[in-house]
Amino acid sequence: MIDFNAKLGHFPYRPVQGLEALLRAMDTHGVEQALLSSLHAVFYLNPQDGNDGLAAAIAPYRDRFFLSAVLRPNFTGWQDDLRRCADDYGARAVLLYPQYHRYELMSPETGELVTFAHELGLPVCVQCWLEDPRRQFHREIIPPVPPDTMAAFVKAWPRVTIVALGLRFGEPDLLGDPLPRNAHFDISNYENMRDLELAMERFPQDRLLFGTNFPLYNYEANVEKLARGNLTGAQRAAIARGNAKRLLGIQ
Amino acid sequence: MPLVVDCHAHIRMPDNGEPELVLDAADRAGVDRVVLCSLGREWVPFPDAAALEQANADIAQVVERYPDRFMGLVYLSADEVPLGLEHLDRYIANGPCRGVKLWISQFADDPRMDPLFDRIVELDVPVLQHTWTKATGNLERESTAWHCVHRMKRHPGLKMWLAHAGGRWEEAARIIAPYPNLCADISGGEPEAGIVECLLRHMGPDRVFFGSDIPGRSFVVQMSKVLSADIPDDWKCMILGENILRWIEP
Numbered sequence: 001m002i003d004f005n006a007k008l009g010h011f012p013y014r015p016v017q018g019l020e021a022l023l024r025a026m027d028t029h030g031v032e033q034a035l036l037s038s039l040h041a042v043f044y045l046n047p048q049d050g051n052d053g054l055a056a057a058i059a060p061y062r063d064r065f066f067l068s069a070v071l072r073p074n075f076t077g078w079q080d081d082l083r084r085c086a087d088d089y090g091a092r093a094v095l096l097y098p099q100y101h102r103y104e105l106m107s108p109e110t111g112e113l114v115t116f117a118h119e120l121g122l123p124v125c126v127q128c129w130l131e132d133p134r135r136q137f138h139r140e141i142i143p144p145v146p147p148d149t150m151a152a153f154v155k156a157w158p159r160v161t162i163v164a165l166g167l168r169f170g171e172p173d174l175l176g177d178p179l180p181r182n183a184h185f186d187i188s189n190y191e192n193m194r195d196l197e198l199a200m201e202r203f204p205q206d207r208l209l210f211g212t213n214f215p216l217y218n219y220e221a222n223v224e225k226l227a228r229g230n231l232t233g234a235q236r237a238a239i240a241r242g243n244a245k246r247l248l249g250i251q
Numbered sequence: 252m253p254l255v256v257d258c259h260a261h262i263r264m265p266d267n268g269e270p271e272l273v274l275d276a277a278d279r280a281g282v283d284r285v286v287l288c289s290l291g292r293e294w295v296p297f298p299d300a301a302a303l304e305q306a307n308a309d310i311a312q313v314v315e316r317y318p319d320r321f322m323g324l325v326y327l328s329a330d331e332v333p334l335g336l337e338h339l340d341r342y343i344a345n346g347p348c349r350g351v352k353l354w355i356s357q358f359a360d361d362p363r364m365d366p367l368f369d370r371i372v373e374l375d376v377p378v379l380q381h382t383w384t385k386a387t388g389n390l391e392r393e394s395t396a397w398h399c400v401h402r403m404k405r406h407p408g409l410k411m412w413l414a415h416a417g418g419r420w421e422e423a424a425r426i427i428a429p430y431p432n433l434c435a436d437i438s439g440g441e442p443e444a445g446i447v448e449c450l451l452r453h454m455g456p457d458r459v460f461f462g463s464d465i466p467g468r469s470f471v472v473q474m475s476k477v478l479s480a481d482i483p484d485d486w487k488c489m490i491l492g493e494n495i496l497r498w499i500e501p
Binding site: 220 | 272273276279280383385386387418419421440441442443444445465466467468469470471472474475476478479
């Protein structure tokens with residue numbers, strides 16, 4: 001299995017687990033590899049400080065982790081940071097937090113970043129929902145990325161592989177009907193009594209990715225969601241690893 | 252595997268296959284029994300008498316059809332106290348239901364509810380009280396843990412559990428800790444790591460219940476909050492089913 005949505009770092013509003021716990025959870029549940037991003041990078045002024053720290057922390061585990069570079073197009077020098085993440089750290093994806101980093105997903109600046117990532121062959125991930133707004137403890141509530149904004153973003157970049165992280169049940173439906181060919185989403189926050197079963201009725205199986213949103217969510221939640229979902233073997237395999245391997249260029 | 256009892260589940264319709272879908276999902280998740288309530292076929296904040304009649308008749312129908320799998324709660328409102336008293340007798344004292352569900356048509360400590368709570372204590376059945384403390388702002392009459400404490404002070408013999416562990420569970424656990432007959436379910440909300448451990452630090456393992464809040468949530472995801480917790484296995488058994496059965500079994 002490949003976890004397409006794991007994170008490492010402190011979270012400002014409650015204690016969370018770290019690298020040892022992540023490795024233990026992955027080993028326990030048969031997750032061989034993870035696309036990992038820095039939680040520090042969400043809250044630091046310069047997200048590259050978070051990327052640098054994460055790259056150093058996971059350097060001994062190159063067979064287990066791939067870096068997802070958290071970048072913001074409204075911070076000078078992001079081009080150099082992206083180049084460094086790709087060339088020096090082997091980053092396999094770019095991750096955007098437009099709500100936390102205060103920029104517009106549809107702005108020309110974001111477009112430059114998307115273009116550069118695409119030139120490097122990297123999928124562009126957008127963290128649409130990180131934490132429940134009802135449980136936030138910020139001075140200002142940080143809302144999720146509106147699904148219609150995400151739909152416009154997906155439509156604006158039809159040749160770019162885009163992954164929406166943290167979408168809730170019902171929200172992938174709002175990205176377009178049918179789901180645009182470049183649109184993908186992870187299952188970390190996709191929950192309903194028949195979640196994956198209904199998803200398979202609505203979307204091609206090559207668009208869903210196993211993701212845990214570790215350490216904010218317990219690891220078992222999405223392992224069990226996938227294991228106990230009423231799916232065919234082919235569907236489960238695609239979500240668990242096949243789709244991630246294709247998007248991340250893993251042999 | 253311990254006996255697993257979900258203390259917090261919903262249906263809207265009794266006869267369109269919905270209960271069977273719940274049972275199918277429960278079977279795949281390993282859930283043995285489900286405590287079921289209806290907030291009406293249309294979830295309106297302030298149900299009228301007709302909506303309450305429909306909701307409670309629907310629950311009774313489903314529970315009577317599957318008595319080994321479902322246990323029912325009676326839905327009440329402060330706007331319909333005489334009807335509520337009648338329903339407590341019809342569906343609990345002389346019917347198949349085992350407890351009461353309260354949502355957002357009144358605060359938990361609304362004095363208009365006193366006659367209903369008097370009767371609930373007489374019947375010795377528990378109350379599932381919706382609770383949340385939302386950073387985004389609560390609904391008009393949406394109870395917090397404090398409302399439950401105020402109610403408990405007026406009805407010390409009451410057994411009440413807070414749905415969603417009050418939403419802001421880090422604080423709700425502290426608020427209700429001194430009141431042994433106030434418990435909390437972990438239903439709804441994202442599978443945030445650490446919720447069960449946090450509740451147990453303040454309340455002890457006999458006061459936390461597993462619940463899912465299906466169909467908007469899933470059995471397996473909500474159960475993972477318990478199964479992933481760093482606690483002894485016998486505590487997990489208590490939370491997964493033993494605790495709610497202690498209150499709700501006749």
